Amino acid sequence: MGILDVKNVGKRFGGLQALGDVNLSVKENTVHAIIGPNGAGKSTLLNCLVGKLIPDTGSVMFDGQSVLGRTPYEINQMGISRVFQTPEIFGDLTVMENMMIPCFAMRDGAFKLNGIRSVESDTEIRERAEAMMEDMNLAEKRHMHSASMSRGDKRRLEIAMCLAQEPRLLLLDEPTAGMARADTNNTIDLLKEIKQKRDITIVIIEHDMHVVFSLAERITVLAQGTPLVEDVPENIKGHPKVREAYLGEAAAA
Amino acid sequence: MLGLNKKDFTLLLIVAALVVFAPFILNPFPADSAMAQFNAGYPDLMQRFVIFGIFAIGFNILFGLTGYLSFGHAAFLGVGSYSAVWMFKLLSMNIVPAIILSVIVSGLFAMLIGYISLRRTGIYFSILTLAFAEMSFRLAYSVLTPITNGETGLQLTLDDPRILGETATATGSIPVTNFFGIEMRATEVMNVGGWSFQFNNGYYMCAIMLLLAFYLAIRIFRSPFGMMLRAVKSNQQRMNYTGLNTKPYTLAAFVISGMYAGLAGGLMASMDPLAGAERMQWTASGEVVLMTILGGAGTLIGPVLGAGFIKYFENIFSKINEQVLHSWFHALPDGIENAVVWVLEHFVGSGWHLTLGLLFMLVVTFLPGGLVEGGQRLGRLLRRKDAEKKTATQSTPAE
Numbered sequence: 001m002g003i004l005d006v007k008n009v010g011k012r013f014g015g016l017q018a019l020g021d022v023n024l025s026v027k028e029n030t031v032h033a034i035i036g037p038n039g040a041g042k043s044t045l046l047n048c049l050v051g052k053l054i055p056d057t058g059s060v061m062f063d064g065q066s067v068l069g070r071t072p073y074e075i076n077q078m079g080i081s082r083v084f085q086t087p088e089i090f091g092d093l094t095v096m097e098n099m100m101i102p103c104f105a106m107r108d109g110a111f112k113l114n115g116i117r118s119v120e121s122d123t124e125i126r127e128r129a130e131a132m133m134e135d136m137n138l139a140e141k142r143h144m145h146s147a148s149m150s151r152g153d154k155r156r157l158e159i160a161m162c163l164a165q166e167p168r169l170l171l172l173d174e175p176t177a178g179m180a181r182a183d184t185n186n187t188i189d190l191l192k193e194i195k196q197k198r199d200i201t202i203v204i205i206e207h208d209m210h211v212v213f214s215l216a217e218r219i220t221v222l223a224q225g226t227p228l229v230e231d232v233p234e235n236i237k238g239h240p241k242v243r244e245a246y247l248g249e250a251a252a253a
Numbered sequence: 254m255l256g257l258n259k260k261d262f263t264l265l266l267i268v269a270a271l272v273v274f275a276p277f278i279l280n281p282f283p284a285d286s287a288m289a290q291f292n293a294g295y296p297d298l299m300q301r302f303v304i305f306g307i308f309a310i311g312f313n314i315l316f317g318l319t320g321y322l323s324f325g326h327a328a329f330l331g332v333g334s335y336s337a338v339w340m341f342k343l344l345s346m347n348i349v350p351a352i353i354l355s356v357i358v359s360g361l362f363a364m365l366i367g368y369i370s371l372r373r374t375g376i377y378f379s380i381l382t383l384a385f386a387e388m389s390f391r392l393a394y395s396v397l398t399p400i401t402n403g404e405t406g407l408q409l410t411l412d413d414p415r416i417l418g419e420t421a422t423a424t425g426s427i428p429v430t431n432f433f434g435i436e437m438r439a440t441e442v443m444n445v446g447g448w449s450f451q452f453n454n455g456y457y458m459c460a461i462m463l464l465l466a467f468y469l470a471i472r473i474f475r476s477p478f479g480m481m482l483r484a485v486k487s488n489q490q491r492m493n494y495t496g497l498n499t500k501p502y503t504l505a506a507f508v509i510s511g512m513y514a515g516l517a518g519g520l521m522a523s524m525d526p527l528a529g530a531e532r533m534q535w536t537a538s539g540e541v542v543l544m545t546i547l548g549g550a551g552t553l554i555g556p557v558l559g560a561g562f563i564k565y566f567e568n569i570f571s572k573i574n575e576q577v578l579h580s581w582f583h584a585l586p587d588g589i590e591n592a593v594v595w596v597l598e599h600f601v602g603s604g605w606h607l608t609l610g611l612l613f614m615l616v617v618t619f620l621p622g623g624l625v626e627g628g629q630r631l632g633r634l635l636r637r638k639d640a641e642k643k644t645a646t647q648s649t650p651a652e
Contacts, residue, residue, distance in 0.1 A: 072493040073495075082494050084490075088491040090491060092483060093487055097483075097484075100477075101492075101495060104480075109496075112477070114477045115473045118472070
């Protein structure tokens with residue numbers, strides 16, 4: 001039993017079987033990567049975990065509780081945070097405000113009509129947000145409009161916002177997609193640092209093999225909606241099936 | 254001060270000064286001068302300024318913060334008016350219970366419409382609110398005639414019960430609206446030189462309400478709730494994946510702005526105790542959208558400015574007619590005078606909508622942030638000029 005257990009999950013879109021029969025178990029406090037060629041069903045699987053999609057069959061258990069039938073915000077409140085392929089942040093708000101929102105969500109729950117007290121006077125929230133920004137090297141940019149930041153900084157902010165909620169499981173959907181090499185390396189270092197500092201389970205979907213092999217402790221290879229193999233990185237590299245389905249393609253390209 | 258930071262408190266003081274001294278500010282021309290028709294300092298119009306100011310402030314809480322564009326807010330204004338008039342008919346002519354009821358009823362009505370409309374976003378939400386408002390208008394106009402008195406509109410009569418007040422005054426007329434005995438229609442006139450300034454009780458009642466409404470809006474803007482509403486506008490996806498349920502936030506904003514509209518409607522009926530269905534028509538809903546955008550959506554003072562601007566145009570420009578134009582241009586040669594008047598008369602009188610439309614187009618094209626952005630640009634320009642002057646004077650001795 002891991003913290004996240006996916007059993008016999010299947011999802012069909014019209015005539016396309018996006019996920020066949022996926023079984024996956026993620027152990028607590030590990031970094032688990034899901035890799036696979038385009039169209040393998042990686043994103044569909046992730047969407048099934050966070051409540052964006054409801055699988056046709058199977059079950060998804062997080063920490064002994066089913067996530068199926070719950071809305072994304074309920075699943076988040078259970079302790080699962082998600083980082084998107086293109087950073088999803090509050091672009092119209094400043095970095096500081098971006099940081100404060102997850103702090104409010106964590107303290108006040110999914111909804112609280114707090115329309116009279118000013119944000120400025122809420123020192124508890126401000127301190128939490130400041131500490132998190134300090135931790136993630138965002139403090140100097142606190143008054144910046146988040147939409148005007150670089151891609152790397154947006155990614156950093158998004159991860160910081162997720163971590164501010166102290167999730168037990170962090171899902172990353174191609175966190176380095178579209179990034180320059182330097183930004184990619186920074187992101188790898190950032191994730192390594194996060195893993196060192198906290199008790200957190202990370203599930204990462206990634207295209208970039210460099211990222212996968214520098215972070216993952218276990219790797220699941222997905223092809224055509226079904227898991228091919230699941231093993232430690234050393235064994236995945238040389239695995240003939242994987243070479244055929246995925247690495248071979250990449251090498252040929 | 255009052256739980257506001259310095260900047261917001263200054264803004265509140267400015268608005269307070271503007272509304273308190275409005276009878277002077279809006280009356281810059283002597284009563285018998287040719288420019289007197291540009292005076293707006295009479296009770297009726299001043300009341301409309303502040304009432305529509307309240308309406309627009311409330312609308313801005315929904316549209317300015319969450320970005321949800323409601324095209325049916327006049328329905329809540331109408332509901333507020335009907336509730337208030339019913340209170341005058343049944344209970345008493347005191348405006349307090351009337352206004353309380355109109356805020357409550359329009360709040361409940363907003364909850365119903367909001368609950369359904371907020372299932373959709375963007376244009377679908379706008380269309381749903383528009384549809385509901387049109388339905389409300391039709392209901393008020395014909396179906397619900399026993400409650401709304403149909404196309405005649407709901408009026409006070411001499412056989413209304415008014416259980417806590419009196420059915421008719423000693424002289425046999427319908428009693429007037431009051432605030433614990435202070436009559437709303439009573440006006441004090443002060444004559445200074447050629448000027449005559451009018452101080453109306455009803456106007457000051459509305460002004461106090463506007464200040465309260467404005468103060469509450471500032472508090473909402475600066476609160477965690479206000480921040481969440483801006484977050485809804487910015488990225489709903491991220492809201493959901495941050496463990497926040499956007500629905501109750503948007504519904505609360507919708508209901509609050511509906512209550513503001515109800516307050517405006519209740520005040521309108523308190524100043525002039527009748528309510529008609531045309532108050533709920535879609536053009537009235539469109540007007541508040543124009544006010545908010547023209548003034549500056551999402552800003553605190555913008556909607557108030559926009560409301561004042563549009564109401565001024567509506568009442569002042571619409572009064573200019575052909576004769577007035579002829580009297581202005583009579584110095585020109587006849588042919589040219591007639592040509593100029595012919596062109597201009599389409600933009601004044603009943604054609605004032607044309608002028609408003611042009612202005613709206615110009616503002617939206619060149620000042621997307623509305624009048625507030627115009628003010629800010631002007632301020633920056635002046636400051637830059639100021640700075641240039643300083644550097645110029647500083648550099649002269651060096652040369």
